[in-house]
Amino acid sequence: MNTIQFIEDHIPAVAKLCRQALEKDIMPDFLLTEKTVLDPDFDSKLTYIVKSDQGDVIAFIMGVVRDRGNEKIGYIKLFCVHENFRRNGIGRKLYNLIESEFKGRGIKKVRLFESWPNYYQPGIDPFYTEAVCFFERMKFVRNGDTSNLTADLSASDFDTSAEEKELQKQQIEINRASHNEFENTMAYIDKFFPAWRGEVSAAFKNSPVSLHIAKLDGEIRAFSAHEVNNIGTGWFGPMGTDPVFRGKGVGGILLKRCLKDMKEAGFAKAIIPWVGPIPFYMHYCNSKVSRVFWKYEKILE
Ligand SMILES: CC(C)(COP(=O)(O)OP(=O)(O)OC[C@H]1O[C@@H](n2cnc3c(N)ncnc32)[C@H](O)[C@@H]1OP(=O)(O)O)[C@@H](O)C(=O)NCCC(=O)NCCS
Structure with a gap:
């Protein structure tokens, strides 16, 4: 050998x-x-x-x-x-x-x-x-667990136009990020969700950009991404909404926009990894736990 x-x-x-x-x-x-x-x-x-x-x-x-x-x-x-x-x-x-x-x-x-x-x-x-x-x-010592969810993309068309119209009345605009919004988006991620810098920046390498953003008065307040890790396998995320901006339905729309992209790209299922708020995902796309993972760590002497 x-x-x-x-x-x-x-x-x-x-x-x-x-x-x-x-x-x-x-x-x-x-x-x-x-x-x-x-x-x-x-x-x-x-x-x-x-x-x-x-x-x-x-x-x-x-x-x-x-x-x-x-x-x-x-x-x-x-x-x-x-x-x-x-x-x-x-x-x-x-x-x-x-x-x-x-x-x-x-x-x-x-x-x-x-x-x-x-x-x-x-x-x-x-x-x-x-x-x-x-x-x-x-x-190694086990120190937690997490799970992946799976959403069936055939179950809905993930159309969000009616909800988006309602949010426009509150000056909230939701769009796919464009390439020229890279700097602006990364400044927002560095401030609120620095752990996701690598994954969010990867969304700008895709065409179209696999990132949707919500803005209030022109300022980014929430985002969702897909196809940034395990690319080509139907991997959703990450997504995040400013704490003060939660509870308005923005996260649900951002999630569905990504799922719609994935469905249109030909995926039958979306994997929502490493969650997180299981009830949120179940509510918006009826996703269910499909995998469970144990987390381990070893401290080296
Ligand atoms: C995990 C894996 C890489 C271990 O490789 P391996 O070459 O068999 O490991 P080793 O022979 O060096 O085992 C070292 C020790 O681990 C423990 N161990 C390994 N396999 C075990 C088994 N099936 N049952 C109980 N103990 C086991 C034992 O203590 C063993 O020492 P021992 O044989 O002297 O008792 C192999 O089982 C594997 O490829 N599994 C599938 C892939 C996988 O699960 N990868 C990780 C994905 S999450």
């Missing part, structure tokens, strides 16, 4: 391994490309494959370090071992390789999968029970 640094040429073989090992998830080659080499923090010293003696890719691990302002956090972003090769210490060896690299860089905290803004899933799905056992053995 041979452990080597991952490079872009490995994508087809690694995506195939992920599809075999992560049976609850999808991993087309384009998605693995987005998760790996298109991540601005992609780091080949934190991303490895293992090849069998026959030359097949049998394991993959990707770590990433994110700068969170006052600290740097290490994430295990993707990880799998082919089922025929499990319980042989391959996972442990790969994890230890990444952990010692994290330690060498002074990282004090490691989290699993939730490596926003570019992340695959917001935690470990306990359906992958081997992963739960593995990471608990590696001394």
